[in-house]
Amino acid sequence: MISEHVIDADGARLAATVVRAADPGPAVLLRTPYGRHQHLAEAFGWAKRGFTCVVVDVRGRYGSTGEFLPYAHERADGRVALEWLRDNDFCDGRVIAVGASYAAYCAVATALEGQLAGVIAAVPALGLGETAREPGGAARLACRLGWWSEHGGTSVARTTPLDHDLEALPIRDSLDVPGWSTLWDAPPLSPLWTELSEVDTPLLAVGGLRDPFLRHTLRLADTWRGPTTLVVGLWGHNLDTTQALGGKRIGALYTAWARALHATPPTSTPTPNSWVGASSRFVGLMRDGCALSRIKPTKREFSADPLRPFPSRDVGVDLRCDADRTDRALAVTDELGGGVLAGLVRVEIDAVADAPDADWVFRLAVELPDGTWPQLGHAVERRRHTPGEPTTVTAEIGPVGFEVPPNARLRLEIAGHHWPRHARNPHTGVDAVDATELLSSRREVRSCAVELPWTTAEPVDVIKEVAR
Structure with missing residues (x-):
């Protein structure tokens, strides 16, 4: 009734x-x-x-x-x-x-x-x-502009969201609805x-x-x-x-x-009972199999240009679509023996930026034997810098959930933007949402280490587990 x-x-x-x-x-x-x-x-x-x-x-x-x-x-x-x-x-x-x-x-x-x-x-x-x-x-940019243009300042969802431009500056002025600026x-x-x-x-x-x-x-x-x-x-x-x-x-x-x-x-x-999905299956999330690896970057120096920002992609997207991008550092592991990654991937780099404020973007993909590079996860860390001086940047990617086959390799890209999912860092020290001037930034990644959450857990039926 x-x-x-x-x-x-x-x-x-x-x-x-x-x-x-x-x-x-x-x-x-x-x-x-x-x-x-x-x-x-x-x-x-x-x-x-x-x-x-x-x-x-x-x-x-x-x-x-x-x-x-x-x-x-x-x-x-x-x-x-x-x-x-x-x-x-x-x-x-x-x-x-x-x-x-x-x-x-x-x-x-x-x-x-x-x-x-x-x-x-x-x-x-x-x-x-x-x-x-x-x-x-x-x-964040795309999802916030999308939500507020549809729901901000109205009693019902707009069938046609308010006009908004992902490239408009400053972001704080891009919408005229109650709460947008104070957000x-x-x-x-x-x-x-x-x-x-x-x-x-x-x-x-x-x-x-x-x-x-x-x-x-x-x-x-x-x-x-x-x-x-x-x-x-x-x-x-x-x-x-x-x-x-x-x-x-x-x-x-x-x-x-x-x-x-x-x-x-x-x-x-x-x-807490925790599960992470691997493909269409579920595996128990375990923390007893973490392995720390130091990966030598194969490409160390790059320029982060907010006028041509490094793109954001969803988990699962084949990152070969960005294979020609040179505006990122790159580190690739040796071939792996296979296993399940389930949990947070921790990354630490020693890096240099010539800007007082910079975003460090980490995109992790797996290079599969069939030639594809599906993205496993990403992280974005905003850092204040002394321009030109080395600094340590740490990040946690994920959590990820993926069954890595034998002979695959992990591919870690390090960039300066993640657009349009995130606002473009202007490299001027001004908050990205208030920036009206955008400058390019030179970067160098001197060393890189990753901690991988390997697990040997068996697949489980999550609904049955929850009902126990």
Whole structure:
């Protein structure tokens, strides 16, 4: 049965759609800025499996009144929605907050405001600063311009996003919507992180190897105090999981975890269960097989020109498409014996730049015996420099998940830009989002070392593991 409701919040009325299960029991709360009716199929799926599902438009979006200010009201409104849900007879008091992307933030914020039975946070976009910049400080560009041009300053998604130019300078002035300029002044970590280590609620954190916010998914799992299950697979922000999960959608993983949660409520805080997808399979993520290798760069010097920036590519893309680029350093391993790489690849270089501020981009690919070079992962680190003086730059690529066949080699490219996924560093010392002048930068990579996370773990069925 489906019904429509209004939840009174401070200064707003929140529109909610309830899809009831056959009998009262645990409920699922999903708050979204993307239109609650877009989630009806998901809601009916939960109800079919015994969980009444309540889908709420966040403040200022679609059927809810008020002003939509990203990340501003989700904590307080989550408390109101949770209290309203528990006052209804279709819920027995047990509530799981669920969401992906922005909705995952809504679920996490609700856990700080009231007792929940569980939280499912998939490919979470966990705050202004967290989505604006990489942990290493580099400014994201394409995904931020795309999201804000579609959703910023409007109560419904624009069918035609606002005009925006990826090359326009300064980036801070490229859109005229509320919150866009202040986005770039947000701290790297929002205040909620200081409280997450005190949350006892069980958590299912789902990240994708192709998701731009993967590192914060890992941070969430590491920070969370309650029993935590971390699942990382070969999918992107849109959770295209059918290949990696043997033809099953992400909902199969959610419901397996939720059913197991209510069948055997956790009484302790176990070590997080972690998986990384390798091809279409899953392997246990182990940390007992790391190997440190020093790789002699075969090309040491290059020029990073923001007027012809080094391109960004997705995980899995064959990097032979950039084989003719000379604006990067290159280090290639000897032929390998084969195995599974699963986890973070740590890189350390000794390098020189002639600019006071520089981005260091690391792209890792595997040169396969069939001649292809699929990208395994990347990292971007922004560093202040004393021009012309050597400095050490460290980075963590990934995590990666790949079955490396015998006789393959790893290929590490080191560049100065990663565009359009990230803003172009101007090499003037000015923040990339405020720059109006772009200068070229000379670089030299003097030495390079990588730590590879080899594992011998066997493939497992993740859904069955989560349901145990």
